[in-house]
Amino acid sequence: MTDFAYTHYANGYVQSIHDKALGMYTYYAYDANGNKTVEGYISLTNPLDLTFGATDLYQYSTIRYDSHNRIVDILDPKINIHYEYDAVGNRRMVKSVYHEVGTGTRRTQEYWYRYDNMDRFTVTMGQLGTLENGIFTPSGRATSAADTDVFINKGVPGGDGLAISYNFAGERVQVVNASNGSREHYTYTADGYLEEVRIDGNLRALRVNDALGRVTTYHEYTPDGTTVNYTKSTVYHKDGRLFSESGTDGNTLYEYYLAKGETDPSGNLFAQSGKGALAHIYNDANGDQNGGTLTNTYYAYAYWDEAKVNAIQTEAYNQSIGKNHTKWKPGYSDINFDVNGHIKNAIDRVGNRTIQYVSDAQGMILLRDEITGTITPPNYRHHPANYNPGTAANKVARYYYVDGQRVGDISNTGDSRVDYLQSLKDRKDKKSGNYADWTPIASADFDQRYTPIGANTPGNVAGSYTVRSGDTLQSIALSVWGDSAMWFYIADANGLTDTDVLVAGTVLTLPNKITNVHNNSGTFRPYSPGEAIGDTSPTLPAAPTTMPWAIYSRVLGSNTPVEV
Incomplete structure (x- = not known):
């Protein structure tokens, strides 16, 4: 049986949630702009009594914001994260300090980002450094605005960085991985569905899509791109659910x-x-x-x-x-x-x-x-x-x-x-x-x-979303893809415009396309249970x-x- 006790601030914001059935305590605090400044999750020693202390502090973060209400610091007993932004709100740098699971070793992760004139990331999780004779060397920040030797690059071999390119349609067409030096190239159908993946020039994967953008056949190839070494063909129900599969893994x-x-x-x-x-x-x-x-x-x-x-x-x-x-x-x-x-x-x-x-x-x-x-x-x-x-x-x-x-x-x-x-x-x-x-x-x-x-x-097939009261194309794109700017994909797939009023109960198609191109203070990776x-x-x-x-x-x- 559920047993919650809530407290609220004078403005109605939730201050705490005491789950007496599970012995979990949640605490929030806010600034004058309504930004959450404290977020804590605590497991209680005595499920019914807060005064007995905690068995585990899963999170107790203090969050700081800049004058534009963008998060700049998350300070927690277990992790610290610092964000910096460029002039238009794109995340320029993310620096995190944490302790490894298991060993407890203290680590620092510092990522730098670069963007094109459409605010799409062209370097993600990269490094700051200099380039001399074609060799990139990580370095500190530039010493002045005139110091143009320091720039953001995907980074040294073995790192996490990636350099990303787009075509005129805004589709991701190339990724160069610092981790292993591989160069991935992607091609798409005329209506924007992923079709081919080439790695270092050789065909490594092929999708055959039907008129609805569903992947009906998928092939993977040997490193030289000449021989299929994995295959799967898929039949779907009208609503996109799986009916059957056949191929390397047998018949399903x-x-x-x-x-x-x-x-x-x-x-x-x-x-x-x-x-x-x-x-x-x-x-x-x-x-x-x-x-x-x-x-x-x-x-x-x-x-x-x-x-x-x-x-x-x-x-x-x-x-x-x-x-x-x-x-x-x-x-x-x-x-x-x-x-x-x-x-x-x-x-x-x-x-x-x-x-x-x-x-x-x-x-x-x-x-x-x-x-x-x-x-x-x-x-x-x-x-x-x-x-x-x-x-x-x-x-x-x-x-x-x-x-x-x-x-x-x-x-x-x-x-x-x-x-x-x-x-x-x-x-x-x-x-x-x-x-x-x-x-x-x-x-x-x-x-x-x-x-x-x-x-x-x-994904291999489009998703769906049932409209709720108050939804807009932008709010739906934000909830399902973590980026409100991708609303036009939903509009195109459903014959809508940005001025159309959405009717609650309407089921919308969510096209299975790449919607991951921006990284700013308003974007995030949606939660996947x-x-x-x-x-x-x-x-x-x-x-x-x-x-x-x-x-x-x-x-x-x-x-x-x-x-x-």
Whole structure:
């Protein structure tokens, strides 16, 4: 049962929220202009009594503003962030001081930004320095306005910086990555949908789009650009939901829940024609005809303000296992919510994996703390290539916010946003097992704006938005993309102009295009619950076998079977 106690300032602004059910205390303060100057989230020792102190201070930030009401400093016991702006309000520099997750080592992250005459970033997360004989050297600031030797560049090799170019249509056409020196080039269809990705001159990815901008076929290529090494074809429902996929990952079918109390002719609660939440995914791996493994994944939901997944079960079958199939137990994850409907934890039973979450009063995640032990070998004869005990690990991510917008995150899980070349490598190197060979990689993101193009970015299908009373094209673009200036994409996709009055209840199309070009005091990266929650899918146990080795090696690998 929820139990909130609120206090307010004389002007009606919220001062504090005491969640007595969860023992969380939220505190805000404001300046004369209504800017939030303090934002704090505290876990109480005694859920009912503030005087007993705190068990954790997730955030207690003091925020400072300039004369234009732009944030210039965020001062917190765990992080400090300083912003500088150019004459038209673009972020020129972001300097952050934080402590690494796990080691506690104090680090400083300093990013510099450059813009074109349309205020689009042309260098993001770069460095300040000088250029001599084609060699860039990081340096301090210029000593005077006449000192033109110091400028903003993507930075030295191995850094985080990127140099970005646009075409006349305003589309991102080239990115040069300081991290690995790769040069990505993008081409688009006549109506502005991403089509080709070339890396260092070679074709590495190709999207085939239908008339609605949906990606119906996707190919990835070998480094020389001559051979397809990954492919996926997709069929959609009219409303953009997935119907089926086929390709390198096998054939996949998606089924959805029918209306409450409704069943199909076979008595099932879900079907491919269902209009409800995702209920079932069927995948045949490399094809049943090739001896592939068939998997069925089922989803159950808890209903709060919206449907939220609270259980996932994955079952597998391989015809070669024969009568021993009954020993192959399913993988199972259950996801639990607190009394407010915010995610509390997720447990991967077979994977020996537990994820704990802490959220703020609005449900945005402040902490994800994942603890994993090794996986016990199954108590049946299994093939070692299909069993990985994983690695005992603790994966942690902390997130920081000001007024509902994320301003930074730190973790030991590595960068969540990588260039296209790295994303291709990650797919190739993906390993099975519970944290197979996992090692912590300290990372921090205080840019919170740039989003690289990747296999799933921009999305493969348009999104949708239901208009609420008072919405404008600008306010919708701000809420879904973090940039009100991108309103014209919504207008074009829906046959609207900036003077049209939006009617509540109208469903608008949100085109799947690159909308990430500005970085100023009014832009931000929209909150993504799925990203903050992370992977909650269940681990499937190792496949059993009782078959002769000569047959088994053709099905699952080449190592020697093990009797456990």
